Amino acid sequence: MDTIGVFLNHENGTFPNQKTYSTGSGSRPICVTVEDVNNDCRLDIIVGNFDTNSIIIFFGYDDGTFTNQSTFSIGASRPKSIAVGDFNNDHHLDIAVANYGTNNVGILLGQGNGSFCFPVTYSIGGSIPYSIIVADFNNDYQLDIAVTNYDTHGISILLGYMNGTFAPATVFSTGLGSYPYGIATGDLNDDKQMDIVVANSGTGNVGLFLGYGNGSFEKQETYFIGVSSRPSYVTVGDFNNDHQLDIAVSNTGSYNISILIGYANESFETEIIHSISSKSSPFGIANGDFDKDNQLDIVVANAETNSILLLTDYATKPSKPQSTYSTGSGARSYGIVTADFNNDSHLDIAVANGGTNNVGIFLGIGNGSFASQVVYPTGDKSQTVALAIADIDNDNQLDIDILNCHTNGT
Template sequence: MRNLQICVFTGILASLITFTIGTPRNFKSINTDITGQSRSICRTPYGPSSRYSTGWLPVFVTSGDFNNDKRLDVVTANLYDNTISVLLGNRNQTFQKQSVYATGSGPISIAAGDFDSDSKLDLAVVNVDDSSLSVLLGNGDGTFQNQTIYSTGNLPKSLTVGDFNKDNKLDLAVVNQRDNNIIIFIGNGDGTFQRSSVFPTGIRPVFVLAIDLTNDRKLDLVVANYGDTTVGVLLGNGDGTFQNQMIYSTDRGPSAIVANDFNNDKKLDLAVINNADDSMSVLLGNGDGTFRSQNKFSVGSSPVSITIGDFNKDTKLDVAISNFGEHIQLMDNLNTASVLLGNGDGTFRNRTIYPTGNAPSCIIAGDFTQDMNLDLVISNMLDNDTNLLRGNGDGTFLNQKQYVTGNGPMSITTGDFNNDMKLDLATANQLDASASILLGNGDGSFQKQTNYSTGKNASSISVGDFNNDKILDLVVANSGNNSVSILIGNGDGTFQKQKVYSTGENPNAVVVADFNHDSKLDLAIINYNDFNVSILIGNGNGTFQRQTTYSVGDYPGSVTTGDFNNDNNIDLAVPNYSSDTISVLLGNGDGTFQKRSTYPTGSSPIFITAMDFNNDTKLDLIVNNQGENSISILLGNGDGTFQSRKSYLSGPYSYSFFSADFNNDSKLDVAVINLLDNSVSILLGNGDGTLQQRIIYSVQGFPIFVTGGAFTNDNTKIDLVLADLANNNVAILLNTCS
């Protein structure tokens, strides 16, 4: 048998589509045009994905070497336009433009095999709308002959291929949801088939798998019975017939199945995704075709497809699952792929999630890039395309690179510290009282760190030219000894020994601006325990005057600057963690500030920034609400006042965030760190002050702070950099938008 990968996919999506989407007109309203081409807006700027157009509603994807060039190709079943799309693999880790072939009405599942014994892969497709089976013989060059059509039972949902009667000719098994049965098509070895026996299943079967469960060299069948919450096992007799099914309970809505040895006992086990319960059932095998009771694992919202492979090269099988989502229109963390790494004993770790396109329907694994690492291909129904997620070989599928820092990095800033026109990084490291400098190479990579001493518990870092020598300097807030450290830059990426200035109690954030119009940079420092902000006026020679303080709310978390009332004076905005408010202090232009005005936020705000989110030339505020897992935008009126907040779900225990145009559409977007699940949420902006629903990226380690910059030579795409508190490093997420 040739190397090929089938999609293990739920057949229930046809009914979901009819109920949820409706008429073709609806497709145009959700970023799909009637030509079947996905729009060019980049929705996943930090994903590892490459996107390739297919036909309408690609509900199924499989792979194989269809042109005998030793590279994996991809074929999708396009439900709405009654076609399959063949995408041949290239040498450069990409795919060619699709070739399209007609099928019956409503193609929903595909199997590949050599049906006419000519050593060329052929295709079999079941068509749900006209209850038919299409067979397309392959020419060996990536092209296929016109279909031959066979009748099936009513509402066929899935098929599988195998030699069921041991005549060395491939046969087919098709499950028919409305008839509650399986039909066997015996192959003649010349590409034609005879309709043979019919075997009863459970209620509403939606998936079938052929595998030898008993090691007797006779293929057996495993069926997902969606309607009665079971899997059925039909042991094969080796003559094309099967015994009555044995039933095993699962969670609600069993939809797709894979079989392999998940606990390394040399006996085949089953993994079943349960669409209605957002779970995966693992049934460990006894080696005789029987199975133990299920163990359950959470896999995310509405799983529809599953694939297996050793994604991290530890010789333990892992699983990857596409999450279709309960309601297509919501698009709220529902368009994802989940990866669960295996422990080798039949159990799995908590899932890692990756963004996909709209309504991911089918997922397969294979080394599509020929780098010895398993990749994932996902079909996205509402984008009419497929994703290629390139595997890193360590169980991750993200463009994330790590660089060592000092201990406990809490804050990051960027700047060109050695005047080579390449962005560098500086981190404040809380646990070893240091700042780390990582010089950039201009290609998204960074040199080994150089460390400089700061005060105790360095918690925030900012950059500015404090002595007017056109060389960037650093300021670090030290929450452990109530001070800030000034490190004067030498212009070659090195810094002088710190100078220390007193602040209030527990300074945890610092920003830089010219508050008194003297062309000398000043400092604003948040004192968490004193409920105030310290202003240190700069002398222009790298030194600063003694602090002046201004009251804000209870337990201020950070500070941002901007001209909120268009008087050419710099103002301040401060989120107050315990007060659930923002304090706005309008500047007088002489280094002093007016009494604060207060605006309500969500629960427990910590971080804040000021930018123009609705393109009206008036600064707006965005703040995270850690206590309610959201971020809020307060649109500015241009007179120093702000409108009521509008909030957006960000993620569990949302913390630091960064805003820029991530997808090159000239609209500001937001990236938010979520502490509880080690993820980053991307909320793309609409340009009118509103945000789209989040796209979530799982990341390694324990990210605590995020910022960004153009770290590669093209200088056109904003990359992200995360401070990883757990591993004492920074992680770079390179922007993949074209």
């Protein structure tokens, strides 16, 4: 059965068992994100289902639970990643989808009540889009889109207009044979311009594109991770509290996490490597302060060991013992996001379980530990791949939006 899982934070570094939400048999949930897409001041969860070609939204309640799914068909697109933002300045959240099967980006404009228009697609100027992010790359106060192109070794930038449409894609090379997976953004050199970091799985490095602030970028600078490391996904944050953004990378090939420490001179150093269990296949990675020690923690979804792993003290060598939480037999967990789902001021975790067609919720206790997983189904044969969190229906509660790749939704 395909699920996503949520861990609720208890404020003491521990989490109760995960709550799981089914995404449907065969849905294969892979990516997940969190936003308030219905304007009710409650976070919702948006999930992408790879095998059912759909987006699923779980609307949130104040207690960290979610309604039954609402499903939106996006055609035979095989969605791989999702991002959320207000693209047309109507104060309603919209959804952007990286469509692996149709080599384009789909935009679903939101109505503010939890419903969406049928997607409008834009060419990415490449093929096999994997990961998608949104940010203002040209300082015009409009959200733009960046997406990795796995098969054509580059990233595409689509600059947004205020009416929710986008300019033709501009492509920047990540290098021959790079096969870029994950992508993240932030001001990595303190020049007040948004930059982009990419996990290049084929060349075993992380690529950095420094932004000019006009929608264009410097030529990629790379940081080597390892010959067979196969970097998959990246997250940025100040992991050593020096007021400089750093980069954390999940390495599927070498079963570890790399942390690249950032310096004020625009350079990075591979300083800390944390091993994970053999054959774990770490994919999705996120960060947050789960134990309230004013130090960012790192959480990663392990596809092969059907678990999530939490690092709460990675600045020392060796680090403290890692905490792992099961996402269920055969879960094959991919995407992962963090947010406070039950308004208790503790960060929780949502995970897309592609093998069991569900979303799992782990409610946090606030000390770095979590409650048991609660699962929410995403539909038969959905293969949930992407997950986002937002208040979609304007009820001040976070909802869950899901991408399904093999079902067509309703």
